[in-house]
Amino acid sequence: MSDRREVTVSVDASTYREWRAVADEEYEGMEDLVRTAVENEIDGRRDQLTMSELLEALRNPYD
Numbered sequence: 001m002s003d004r005r006e007v008t009v010s011v012d013a014s015t016y017r018e019w020r021a022v023a024d025e026e027y028e029g030m031e032d033l034v035r036t037a038v039e040n041e042i043d044g045r046r047d048q049l050t051m052s053e054l055l056e057a058l059r060n061p062y063d
Contacts, residue, residue: 015059018061
């Protein structure tokens with residue numbers, strides 16, 4: 001039996017498309033993008049952004 005657990009996140013279709021584009025261009029896929037964002041949040045490596053600011057930055061990565 002594996003020690004791994006699955007986490008499911010639901011987002012609207014436009015957010016998913018934005019995250020997918022960033023994940024495909026700048027990361028090794030969606031899992032890598034999400035893991036990196038969570039690790040950065042936990043470690044405080046997010047330039048003191050609020051969670052909503054972080055999510056907005058993920059939605060608009062080129063702003």
